[in-house]
Amino acid sequence: MRVFGIRLPAMSSLILWGMIWEIVGRSGLTFFVPPLSEVLVTLYSVLGTPAFQKALMETAYAFFMGVLFSVAIGIPTGILMGKNRLIDELLLPWVNIFLSAPLTALVPVLMVLFGFGMKSIVITTTLFAIWIIILNSRAGVLQINRSLVEMARCFGASPLAAFTKVYFWAALPEILGGVRIGVIRAVKGVIIGQLLISIVGFGALFELYSNNFLMAHFWAVLIVLFGMAFTISEFLAYLERRISYYAAKR
Amino acid sequence: MDMSPTRKNVVEASGFKVENAVSTRKISKNYGPVEALRNLSLDFPKGQLTSLLGPSGCGKTTLLKIIAGLLEPTSGEVEVNGRAVTGPGPDRAFVFQDFALLPWASVLRNVAFGLELRGVAKSEREAVAEKYIRDVGLAGFEKNYPHELSGGMRQRVGLARALAVDSEVLLMDEPFSAVDEQTRRKFQEDLLNLVQTENKTFIFVTHSIEEAVYVSDQIAILLPRPSRVSEIIRPAGFRSKGAENIRRDLEYLDIVDRIWASLRTYVE
Ligand SMILES: Nc1ncnc2c1ncn2[C@@H]1O[C@H](COP(=O)(O)OP(=O)(O)OP(=O)(O)O)[C@@H](O)[C@H]1O
Numbered sequence: 001m002r003v004f005g006i007r008l009p010a011m012s013s014l015i016l017w018g019m020i021w022e023i024v025g026r027s028g029l030t031f032f033v034p035p036l037s038e039v040l041v042t043l044y045s046v047l048g049t050p051a052f053q054k055a056l057m058e059t060a061y062a063f064f065m066g067v068l069f070s071v072a073i074g075i076p077t078g079i080l081m082g083k084n085r086l087i088d089e090l091l092l093p094w095v096n097i098f099l100s101a102p103l104t105a106l107v108p109v110l111m112v113l114f115g116f117g118m119k120s121i122v123i124t125t126t127l128f129a130i131w132i133i134i135l136n137s138r139a140g141v142l143q144i145n146r147s148l149v150e151m152a153r154c155f156g157a158s159p160l161a162a163f164t165k166v167y168f169w170a171a172l173p174e175i176l177g178g179v180r181i182g183v184i185r186a187v188k189g190v191i192i193g194q195l196l197i198s199i200v201g202f203g204a205l206f207e208l209y210s211n212n213f214l215m216a217h218f219w220a221v222l223i224v225l226f227g228m229a230f231t232i233s234e235f236l237a238y239l240e241r242r243i244s245y246y247a248a249k250r
Numbered sequence: 251m252d253m254s255p256t257r258k259n260v261v262e263a264s265g266f267k268v269e270n271a272v273s274t275r276k277i278s279k280n281y282g283p284v285e286a287l288r289n290l291s292l293d294f295p296k297g298q299l300t301s302l303l304g305p306s307g308c309g310k311t312t313l314l315k316i317i318a319g320l321l322e323p324t325s326g327e328v329e330v331n332g333r334a335v336t337g338p339g340p341d342r343a344f345v346f347q348d349f350a351l352l353p354w355a356s357v358l359r360n361v362a363f364g365l366e367l368r369g370v371a372k373s374e375r376e377a378v379a380e381k382y383i384r385d386v387g388l389a390g391f392e393k394n395y396p397h398e399l400s401g402g403m404r405q406r407v408g409l410a411r412a413l414a415v416d417s418e419v420l421l422m423d424e425p426f427s428a429v430d431e432q433t434r435r436k437f438q439e440d441l442l443n444l445v446q447t448e449n450k451t452f453i454f455v456t457h458s459i460e461e462a463v464y465v466s467d468q469i470a471i472l473l474p475r476p477s478r479v480s481e482i483i484r485p486a487g488f489r490s491k492g493a494e495n496i497r498r499d500l501e502y503l504d505i506v507d508r509i510w511a512s513l514r515t516y517v518e
């Protein structure tokens with residue numbers, strides 16, 4: 001974007017929104033919105049506290065475990081569904097149901113089944129992320145050029161070799177697209193899980209802050225979470241762009 | 251003209267009985283209600299190039315894929331070197347009409363891919379691949395990716411990959427369709443050399459009558475669906491006259507005319 005002939009760097013509109021936030025905060029309109037500067041100062045002080053670091057570690061752990069399970073289970077399942085009619089018929093209805101289901105409602109059930117701890121949060125995260133990864137991997141495999149499949153057969157590829165040397169790579173652009181959306185959903189899953197279970201990670205922290213009306217702390221942690229989710233999603237979008245050179249030419 | 255090509259008998263001018271590398275017996279293929287091939291029998295002599303020529307949609311690709319073992323015939327049998335075909339095998343290699351290259355792999359890896367699938371060690375298969383990349387005139391492009399090549403160059407990568415596995419039978423589905431006329435002529439000459447130097451059996455699908463007559467030892471003309479062999483033509487006289495002279499040869503021009511006469515009835 002250009003203003004008065006000067007090129008503005010990307011996302012410079014954020015500065016404008018930050019200024020509005022600051023003004024609203026200083027006007028004292030509501031205790032709910034403290035000035036941005038106060039939030040940033042709090043953010044800086046909060047970052048070093050053991051409570052925050054513990055929450056961060058726990059969240060990161062739950063998040064990565066959830067993403068790991070969704071990717072490790074989701075991609076092979078999706079590829080299998082794309083390659084095998086029977087498995088596809090069996091699983092596709094369930095994948096579609098869970099993809100659109102309000103998973104938040106399931107969290108209390110998970111708590112009963114798996115306890116009030118980390119396990120339930122990891123499973124919640126996985127449940128949020130896995131379905132779109134399965135569905136995209138399946139779609140990726142279904143669009144593989146038929147000649148590539150025939151080529152693999154013709155040159156004597158074993159099923160495993162065809163899987164690892166052809167199908168996976170041919171479906172990779174769609175798979176990565178699914179992983180990116182899955183990861184964004186995993187961020188939601190890990191936070192919702194923690195909020196509902198609320199004795200570990202940021203759930204506990206939010207509970208603490210809101211009970212004590214520490215709004216600046218609340219916003220500070222929120223900014224950190226938003227920033228992390230955005231960074232992860234941008235990184236995956238970058239990976240996607242790097243392989244898009246062949247996506248159009250398969 | 252007394253040298254009208256012999257029909258249906260696979261006897262060379264010298265009188266030797268030629269062995270068949272591939273023979274199809276009474277092949278029928280139905281796609282649901284569509285009858286693509288009906289009772290098609292055809293022999294492919296060893297070490298020779300046979301072209302399949304016929305109107306679009308008559309089942310040439312279908313026949314090639316049945317020979318490759320990629321498609322199952324509804325009835326009938328394919329034999330390669332006397333053994334019945336049940337699936338793809340290392341004795342046959344396929345050159346795909348749409349190249350079927352791995353877009354994420356370099357030219358070198360693509361050409362070596364058939365050997366990679368057979369478990370040949372990396373240094374060994376890359377040495378073989380490099381040789382065939384040179385043979386098809388792509389030296390210097392080993393590190394490039396398919397999307398960086400022109401259509402004709404990609405087609406040559408597909409050809410080199412099929413040559414690199416050193417199969418006895420090469421199945422080529424319109425392998426020169428994506429190149430301009432000049433390159434096409436160059437490829438046809440290369441192909442003639444290849445038939446002479448590599449002791450392989452070539453089965454070649456084309457839409458071009460001139461191309462078929464130019465490169466083939468035997469031309470099978472297929473009828474429209476359901477497809478059978480209507481005629482087998484074996485150009486005999488001009489093969490020895492050298493690549494440059496063939497196109498001016500009387501027999502060559504005669505055969506081209508004859509094929510056109512029998513095919514034109516199928517063109518509205
Ligand atoms: N998978 C399929 N399902 C149904 N019908 C098919 C299928 N593949 C081919 N056919 C039909 O079989 C017939 C022969 O097809 P084929 O591709 O073998 O023709 P072709 O001779 O190679 O044509 P062209 O010269 O245009 O490439 C066509 O009429 C086509 O409609």
Ligand SMILES: [Mg+2]
Pocket residue numbers: 310311312
């Ligand atoms: Mg065809």
